[in-house]
Amino acid sequence: MKNFAYTRPRSLGDATEAAGNDGAQIIAGGTTMVDLMKIGVLAPETLVDITGLGDLEGHAVGTDALQFGALARMSKVADDPAVIEAFPALSEALWKAASPQLRNAATLGGNILQRTRCPYFRDTAYAQCNKRDPGSGCAALDGGKTSHHAILGGSEACVAMYPGDFAQTLVAFDAQVMTRGPGGTRTIPFAELHLLPGDTPHVETVLEPGEIVTAITLPRIPAMANSHYLKARDRESYAFAAASAAVGVEMDGDTVRDVRIGLGGVAATPWRARAAEDALRGGPLNEETAREAGRIAFEEAVPLEGSAYKMPLGADVVAGALLTVKSRIGGE
Incomplete structure (x- = not known):
């Protein structure tokens, strides 16, 4: 690790x-930051520690809005009964991320800005990574393993996957x-915070x-x-999603409002x-429509050989999350 000021x-x-500066x-x-410094992906000259800024801590569940300080800890928010009642998917997404030790330390602001877990980004032995070294190429696209890579939103320069769980509840x-x-x-708007890779995958946000x-x-x-977060992964804990879905439903009788x-x-x-949402609004929610929504969600996917399994898996996850919510609401 390179020496740095603090x-x-x-x-x-x-x-x-x-x-x-x-x-x-x-x-x-x-x-995330310390991990990336240890493996040589980042080498900042100065670390600016903002943990002393008490105004950025805390969270509140109001009648009109939920607000979370950037320094609110993942575990504290996930365990708040008011959050669990108002927005179950958010609590579930936080609990299904990382490990207890990391959830106790990690902040919500840091969580949404975490870097990709692409092995070619995080292993400097691979020279080709446009996200780490712009213009160097993409090892994943040049014959690498792609089982953990993106099938939506990728480009000819980068197919790295955004790894977080909490962010899916925010974008939805x-x-x-x-x-x-x-x-x-x-x-x-959270939907505008992160940038698609395009030709500049090293520019990840609008900040x-x-x-x-x-x-x-x-x-x-x-x-x-009436929300739920469903996560499919290689093991039940401390693993990143192969596919996940944060869903919420408001019904008007038997019709999806x-x-x-x-x-x-x-x-x-x-x-x-959004296309899957549009297909459901104004109609019933049942196994047939849930599975059709899952299929539509991945109509524009562009999988590579190693990531093609994510299309049927992702469709099943979307359908499963929707049907779980429907079972909690009740009805036919």
Whole structure:
């Protein structure tokens, strides 16, 4: 690990100023940053520790919205009875991520900005990685193993998969991200926070240098209460998703009034399955329509040889999540 300077600002203004310097990186829980520094993927000159900024901690479940400070810990939010009642999928997504030790340390703001787990990005022995070294090529696309890569949103430059769980609930339910940077504050729709790889996979978000995520908010809607996060993975705990779905449903009798579907484990960014949602709204929710929605969710998938299994698996996960919610609501 390369030597680095360390600073712990006392105010948000000082933090944004320090984070805007060349070679600076923000650290909070450190569960991703320290890993990447150890393996030589990142070598910041300065770490800006924002854990002393108490205003960024805490969370609240209100009648109109849910709000989470960027420094709120994953485990604390997941275990909050108010969160569990208002938005079960969010709690489930957090509990199914990482390990107890990591959930106790990791922050929500850091979680949504975690880097890919693509083995060619995280192993510097592979010279070809456009995300780590722009213009070097993509080892996955050049004959590498692709079983854990994206089938939605990839490009000719990169097929790395976004690895998180929590983000799928945010993209499906219209979350917004509040930030503070050298230019002031702004609110970013979560669906616009992450960038598709295109020709510049090393540019992963719309955040500017020195810009810090301060909070995450979600409008409280009926579909949140009838929600579920389903995750298919190689083992039951401490494994990233091969395919996952965060879904929520609002019924009007036997008719779907509103439905939300976020996909994980299959895309280059947190992914909203809008076409599948449109197919369900205004009709019944049963096994036939749930499976058709799962199929539609992956109509535009572009799998490689090693990742083709994600299409039927992902469709089954979407259908399974929807049917689980329907069983909780009751009815035919």
